[in-house]
Amino acid sequence: MGKYFGTDGFRGEANIGLTAEHAYKIGRFLGWYFSEKKRFFGSREQARIVIGKDTRRSSYMFEYSLVAGIVASGADAYMMHVTTTPSVAYIARVDEFDCGIMISASHNPYYDNGIKLINSHGEKMDEETIEKIEAYLDGGEEVPYAHRDQIGTTVDYVAGRNRYIGYLISLGVYSFRGKKVALDCANGAAWSTARAVFDALGAKTLVINAAPDGTNINENAGSTHIEGLRKFVVDNECDVGFAYDGDADRCLCVDEKGEVITGDHILYIYGKYMKERGKLLSNTVVTTVMSNFGLYKAFDALDIGYAKTRVGDKYVYEYMTEHGCRLGGEQSGHIIFTKYASTGDGILTSLKLMEVLCAKKEPMSKLSEGFKMYPQVLENVKVADKAAAQNDPEVQAAVQQVADALGDTGRILVRESGTEPLIRVMVEAESDELCRKYVGDVVRVIKERGHAV
Secondary structure: OOOOEEOOEEEEEEOOOEOHHHHHHHHHHHHHHHHHHHHHOOOOOOOEEEEEEOOOHHHHHHHHHHHHHHHHOOOEEEEEEEOOHHHHHHHHHHOOOOEEEEEOOOOOOOOEEEEEEEOOOOOEOOHHHHHHHHHHHOOOOOOOOOOHHHOOOEEEOHHHHHHHHHHHHHOOOOOOOOOEEEEEOOOOHHHHOHHHHHHHOOOEEEEEOOOOOOOOOOOOOOOOOOHHHHHHHHHOOOOEEEEEOOOOOOEEEEOOOOOEEOHHHHHHHHHHHHHHOOOOHHHEEEEEOOOOHHHHHHHHHHOOEEEEEOOOHHHHHHHHHHHOOOEEEOOOOOEEEOOOOOOOOHHHHHHHHHHHHHHHOOOHHHHOOOOOOOOEEEEEEEEOOHHHHHHOHHHHHHHHHHHHHHHHHOEEEEEEOOOOOEEEEEEEOOOHHHHHHHHHHHHHHHHHOOOEO
């Protein structure tokens, strides 16, 4: 991770950690960089960059700042307006843009925002380009302004969002007629797309949190605050409910009983469905190290292989493309179907779950029965030096002692936070009491060794 860009873009509180000037300079660099690439390969066409945003108040400010920088450097800016991250990734790929930009801080509160960069294949931008952008932000060599007919222009590209909606509808294998579906749009980007897709496929669609006002995105809503959807599904006797985050690249589900279907449940349900149909290429589902131990036990019972990557959908996708895997994701609801998308896509995920629901003719609660979530306890310990704490021989001995005690009935995971001065100690076991005991054993050693602050 760089100075500004992490695994999910450049993120910070609007006009404090991430300012309009940052956005303008990013636009300036991208407009110049991709214009130069065009000229290097002999093209006389303008570079083209597509931009989407979520519903935060500051998203408009960042959109216009980016556009000003892009056109000043000689590229054309295509504006999809309020739309989802996966829609920008899809349009960047199918309409052959030089790159895409999504303005969003995902599940963060409204006063945060972020700039996510997407390459021409609809994937997260490569590190080499990110490094060049960061060098420019830190006062690198100035890039020239475009002049006369080389100055870029802006294009209203809401048609791109409509094309994406049409693409999702085309993936509907079954009619949803007779199904009552609840959608929680988090007052975010999904508010303008999700209902249209489900209505077109015949569902009786009930929607909550689809009235964005610039400051209510993710506020007691969406995948990070799923309690409201749980109650709504039960009160309205829905067959299923889906909750998205601010930019709709993740999805969690609620079954007809109001129980939460996590990202791990989704991987289990769809992985089993693919296995039954002979569609699970390489017989492997890609997870992160934070997936629940119960998921691996369930996969073992089904003779489904699995891989574990670092936390972050970026690392999941990289493993999937390198090893030819079709299904992967995170417990948080970032689910990737590489046959259909190059990024996590919340609305696509809900459609694929509906496919299983319709194909199996069973309620969602039945579909998830084979997966038992193991109790989990996570404790964060603030430390002076993450590496020193993680590599301390006595800490490692304590971790190994817990691992030996758990055997194949649970697991312990001790890792450094990627963004904070924390060591995260997590245990999954057959009871909450065991989890708390073993977490306490390791945390006590970290503190006794003088690492905690």
